Amino acid sequence: MVDFINYVQNDWNNIFSYSIEHLQLVGVAIAIAILIGVPLGIYLTTNDYLAETVLQVASIIITIPSIALFGIMIPILSTIGQGIGFLPALIALVLYSQLPIIRNTYTAIQNVDPNIRDAAKGIGMNTFQRLVKVEIPNALPLIMAGVRTATVLNIGIGAIAAFIGSGGLGVLINSGISRGNNNMVLAGAVFVSILALIADFILKYIQSRITPKGIK
Amino acid sequence: MIDFKNVSKLYNGNVKAIDDISMTVEEGEFVILLGPSGCGKTTLLRMVNQLESISDGEISIQGQNVKQMDKIKMRRNTGYVIQSNGLFPNMTIEDNTMIVPDLLGWDRKKKRDRFNYLMDLLGMNPDDYRKRFPHELSGGQQQRIGVARAMASDPPVMLMDEPFGALDPIIREKVQDEFLAIQKEVKKTILFVSHDIDEAVRMGDKIALLRDGSIMQYDRPTDMLIQPKNEFVSDFVGKDRVLRSMSLYTVQNLVDTFGLKNKEETILDTKEISIHTSLRVAISMILNQEADQLVIINDAGEAQGSLTFDLIEKFLHQEVKGA
């Protein structure tokens, strides 16, 4: 334990910059994933045929082992000279995030009490008003839950992205394995967990801020 | 005026929920859609504001085919109380109630005043509820908010789907009274779904009794009670339908019919009855007491004559013939 703390103190600069790298990768990935997943999820509620296809594809993607997906990215992206590093890692993480985000958005909007939806229609709201005033506010908790799941998932998978040169805390873990240095491995694990917890905490806070009081 | 012309509704191409219904709801009329569960009341109502498509036939409001109207606009002009209240859980009670005025761009002051007015009307203290959320209200309170929401922008037409179903008998009666009182003044055109015969008799100018998607009888409550067109109707309104019809009349009606005048003498022996009491309660009182007659008392506390079983019977026959 003392060893561990010493290690963290000594190598703090590295740990910190790996953490930042890690966060950048996951942060950008999640932001993009939200920008794609949420509107797509909303659109899918209006097109059942497509919903089935998209959800199936997303659920297949998420079953692909991460190291394999990173691996497959390399030859494909090499064709544009971006085989390693940030881009393949980013694409893989964005893909992994899609299932939780799309599925949650989709079911959240779909599960908005049909009576509420009817009431909104009966009052004379147009589709957009309904979406903004009624459906999205009521679906928010579930949508955010999807974002949180995706974030925690990505922070974990981000550690594996270190093998294709995108840096982050995975480097610490991998080097720890190579050097037989358990403190390094532990530091990697602990900081990944801490990042996940902090991210989850922040997202929960955001969620509580934007969730209408009436549905808490 | 709402006009149904040979309206039918097929669900999924095979379930016939509404079967060739024609009827007219006059301007300012309060019409009850009555019938057993699953007979098509909700369906018929929802076709008016086009939440359900019309499979066949035509529905028009003020002479205009609903299909040709702008849906959004038409719905804003039509208050709709949904069967299961459908309040928006993300909005406060005030926001829920004032959503249509909000969409219409009313200013704050006007909205607030309207909210206060409606809440008072429905027997709820506006300030107690303004900032609360739907889940913090009991079922009956939620239902009243649903009614308030539909009334908010004072639409000339109201579609109400069992709006008082969740209220317990005591509150229910109160709200019904309030509602009738406003209706007397503002004369909206109302389609009101119910499966409670007593409520229908009490509230409606007319009752449309449905069964399996068809109208069995469309009549004034008294006529339906006293002259049911077929066995289904008489079964549905009950064997004691005459007693039921008596809740429609007060002692006042009887006094007017027979032209009873103030009487100076007071009869000390017998119990008094207010002129506003319904005849049903009057009969109950007669049955419950030794004397054969009750003294009718008007608002000023003056005796107006005595009420006997025979008088009630006579009044009833006269009314039936007059109908």
Add this chain to the structure above:
Amino acid sequence: MIDFKNVSKLYNGNVKAIDDISMTVEEGEFVILLGPSGCGKTTLLRMVNQLESISDGEISIQGQNVKQMDKIKMRRNTGYVIQSNGLFPNMTIEDNTMIVPDLLGWDRKKKRDRFNYLMDLLGMNPDDYRKRFPHELSGGQQQRIGVARAMASDPPVMLMDEPFGALDPIIREKVQDEFLAIQKEVKKTILFVSHDIDEAVRMGDKIALLRDGSIMQYDRPTDMLIQPKNEFVSDFVGKDRVLRSMSLYTVQNLVDTFGLKNKEETILDTKEISIHTSLRVAISMILNQEADQLVIINDAGEAQGSLTFDLIEKFLHQEVKGA
């Protein structure tokens, strides 16, 4: 016999749901727990089969304290119809209904017969439903299956929590009649929760009217209607309670009370009334027709005298005094 002795229930140590209730349900008696929403009906019921703990006081069945009984055994002997039906979604209707017989090891034939019998009883075709799942049934159908399940092994004691709440008036009345008919034969001890005063009057040997966890009145329906103990009771049963009480009596009761005998002469002018008609309907008939009297006809089609308003009134007073 179910005996409540100073029973109280505190939820979370502070919400007093039941407040010092003492009452006795005799062997074979059908007792209704009546009262507004939240008054503690469900709570009281669930303490009997120990789904809720008893905070204070003692409940005993057949003289034995329920706390000292083997829970499992006691519950198998006690049919329980849950307020929100609680059917098991993973089982077919037949499996749902026959779960207790199954646990008791009945053989297939016996279970099948019992299932068919119960379904017939409740107005549902056994073969139409046997293999279906709960979610494929309408609310009212589900509720009837809940009742069937509780009755399956023919337990001597039944606890029923608003078992007919989701049924529409017509089916409801039918099921009530069936149920009363069996009860007349088998004489189970029944505690039945309702908030419908008409149902209570119709079904119960006795009614316990609750309010805020206390018993306001525990009496025979007529007594409660005719002699309400306080204002809450009279408000709850309604102003026309005397009329209501009349559904409890048939013309037969009146004939018996006054010892009317067969009459040879027939009165051609007036309408006939069966001896099995309720007095409430009788009054309605009198009001609905010109003549002042009806000819009472017994099962053999013989006239047994004439029925007038005065006679009914007289009967009522006699009954009230006799009560």
Add this chain to the structure above:
Amino acid sequence: MNSKKLIAYIIRIILWVLVISFFWWAISGGMFGKIFAEPTKFKELLTQHLHLVSISAGLAILTSVPLGILVTRPRFRRSEWLIVNIANLGQTIPSLAVLALAMGFLGIGLKAAIVALYIYSLLPILQNTIAGLDSVRPEMKDAAKGMGLTPLQVLFRIELPSASASILAGIRTAVVLNIGTAALAYLIGGGGLGVWIFTGIQLFDNQTLISGAIPVTLLAVLVDFGFRGIQYLLVPKGIRLARKAAIEST
């Protein structure tokens, strides 16, 4: 309506084209050559992989489901909060670290990898078992109790059938994750198809890489489908239909 169907079809076709062109590219580029060049090695790696997964996941199921049942019993309710939170916290530790830490205690090789995978699979199953049992509607349990079912009967006849969908979903998630994580076992000398993936990545050898990555992917996808089938068979029909009806009615 029809234009929507059209969009859906077009997207579906595009996706198929992508998948087919990927495989065309892979096959025509001889990307699976390694499998044919070294079939025994491939078989060995695959067998190792399956060993890793089946032993660890099997043990995890045998531990987590009973544990989940245990902590949802009224007597242990208090511990549930703790267990659920540990499970949540545990999920934030990356799989890579679990492997590395297991190696710290157990040395390198298959054993450490199995233990790591076992630990890593416990949590999703446990979480879903608890969530599934918790979501059984209380009035159903009440009804069952009210009819005099013993606690065990309530468990086996009502709770487990109702929770089966959720429990199986947890197992499915765990096994699929497990297959992916087992691909990291190479790092601690645990073998498996990950050996080829890492070889491929480090040597920039697409053939080796794809020969390892695609079989692992197919394995995961197939097992996922397989579990869907099992779910179909094991989840009581009434529950399945009710869920479907609930989804369709919205």
Add this chain to the structure above:
Amino acid sequence: ACSSGGDGEDKNITVGAKNFTEQFILAKMAILKLEDNGYSVEEKSNLGSSALRQALENKQVDLTWDYTGTGLVTYMGEDPIADKQEAYDTVKELDMERNDIYWTNLSEVNNAYTIVMTQEKADELAIESIGDLAEYVNNNPDELRFGTDAEFANRDDGLPGVEETYGFEFGDANISEMNYGLQYEALNNEEVDVAMGFATDSRIREYELVNLEDTESFFPSYNAAIAMTNETYENHPEVEEILKPIAEQLDSETMRELNYQVDVEERSVDDVAQTYLEENGLLDGE
């Protein structure tokens, strides 16, 4: 460091590193030096040799430390050359010609592949050279287990070449592949009997392992040198000068010591690199 200076010159450089300690240290030294000279440096580390090489060719990485032998055999597909300078000259020429990659700053650090065993085991089996090993394996097939990382197991200048040259084969089932570095531990714990190693890895000494003699001189020399894209060289010709002192001062023994500090003493790479540069007066700043 400022990224795009006022003189309009872009002083950004991405430095790559492979996935073992020495590479981390070397890269760190280069980074510190470059930063000291006003460069803004990004690091892309933890890559396999070929992946890093690919990144260099794709210009995702501008500059990296690599080894002559690796360049010659693995990247260029040429035969190994034993002589250090000749190997370097050949790589330098060929790589520029073929791939536009500029080699410079050849150092004395020779991080050759080697095959290692524990002293005990070697004594017990009387194995001193790779030739002895080959003979033993041929006589006792399926007895010895070999620990290696993925690269060595597959590179032409790795196990396949060794086996071919010495005429023996471990057989797939006896080869245990793992992350580089673990094989020393595995030897120590007797989980494998023979393993690959890096000549400059301090753990060989720490665990008292023996290097089996390469009697056939199969392994070429692997001297560390800088490889950068020609584009980088042209844009920043001074980089060569900046890094030169590092290459000039380092040798295998020093490198082993630095590796020791990180791998065995568990000091941080940053610390070790910084201290070394400062102590040898290689950092002008501060």
